Amino acid sequence: MIRYPRLPEATTIGVTAPSSGVRPELHDVLRLACRRMEERGFRVVCGETAWTQHKAKSAPARQRAAEVNDMLQDKEISLIIPPWGGELLIEMLEGVDFTKVPAKWVLGYSDTSALLLAITLLTGIATAHGTNLADVRGEDMDETTAMWQTVLTTKTGESVTQHSSVSYQQKWQHSNPTPCVFHLTEKTEWKTVSGEAVRMEGRLLGGCVDILRHLIGTPFGNVGAFREQHIPNEPVIWYLENCELNTADLRRSLVQLRLAGWFENCAGILFGRSMANQPMEGYTAEDVYADMAEELQVPIVYDIDCGHMPPQLTFVNGAHAEVEVSGGKGIITQRFLS
CATH class of the missing domain: 3.40.50.10740 (Murein tetrapeptidase LD-carboxypeptidase, N-terminal domain)
Known part of the structure; x- marks a missing residue:
């Protein structure tokens, strides 16, 4: 509950x-x-x-x-x-x-x-x-x-629906503020590993992967106990964003989450845009996402409105969500179900 x-x-x-x-x-x-x-x-x-x-x-x-x-x-x-x-x-x-x-x-x-x-x-x-x-x-x-x-x-x-942004900010310009703080100059495009339209449904959990990986094995990161007590038998949609990790470190972190059982009964993963996704010997962020899709056999969406390249949607941990992605655009409906 x-x-x-x-x-x-x-x-x-x-x-x-x-x-x-x-x-x-x-x-x-x-x-x-x-x-x-x-x-x-x-x-x-x-x-x-x-x-x-x-x-x-x-x-x-x-x-x-x-x-x-x-x-x-x-x-x-x-x-x-x-x-x-x-x-x-x-x-x-x-x-x-x-x-x-x-x-x-x-x-x-x-x-x-x-x-x-x-x-x-x-x-x-x-x-x-x-x-x-x-x-x-x-x-x-x-x-x-x-x-x-x-x-x-x-x-x-009740439920609330949010749509993908029209444009996003590529780089911070703190000395040149706009009326809304951000410089939204780049066209937003939500992408899927499959290249096809995607739909997923489940409870939302997530945050900054750089940080969340350090909760594994602590009293503050027991995802299994949370599932059993609060959302038994319900799938989870993970939303994750990368602040500072290169692609090899991102991959290591995601494998660690998988080995710790965080991706059990996973309905899909949403990855936020990131300036940190620097390739390691040609290993790109897209390669990371493709490897995760193959391992988990779930839909994966990336470059969504989440994290350090604003703007960002408001994701509610624990809410039931339906996510639809097609033609570079995304819709997420969150239902506040007990």
Whole structure:
């Protein structure tokens, strides 16, 4: 059984940094993001960790975990969003009190995906993989990114449909912001390994593969126990994105996930766009995807709207999804089924 948080109209957002915080010279970015959310009708509360950064982390692991616990237990806060991802979130997971996690939305991506997946696997509470706070600091939001709020206000038993973007950003240009922050200049095309139309159906799980692979063998990555307790006999659609791995490391990581049993009863895999897919001796990302399709005998879609080449869809861990891909375009309908 999956539990879905509610997002009330008068929402208070808690901003905490379980991974990287914001250095003093970038505080204006955080202030602007908070102001934009307030202009959209939200109340924003920033924790201390959001404003600090030292040696690849916002604060010591114990402090980061304590602030996350406080915000999870704060009844005034309905949504938690980190400023952005980072490197060392995994350090603080053992300090999170998962026995007291309420049904409250946590939204983010990159390093944050470790916290998102851990919450869903350990508690059966849905979490949201999508935008982080810094990416919604623009005057406007592009149509794809803006769907985060629609997705998070979907009620249990209802469904929400998202479409592939029209265009995506190839490279960050932080010194040249646009009204929606991103520079969406490249035509989006969802691709399939088979080259044919694809349809898949199952429960969603996923995040940044660089990060999630490190949950294997820990109390925070027991996918088998989650299946048995919360979604018995239901297939899983994995959505995965690559931040920094070359193709050989990506392949090693995916084989590790397979050997750990994560891809058992897999209905298909969705791979996000990535600038990191540097070929190793001619071994390309497309080769990686083809090898996975052959091994698992499931449909595989790639270059979807997920990860570090925005914009990105909002994927809800635990939700039931139907995915259709044809002619370079994709449609994903998420049903909030218990």
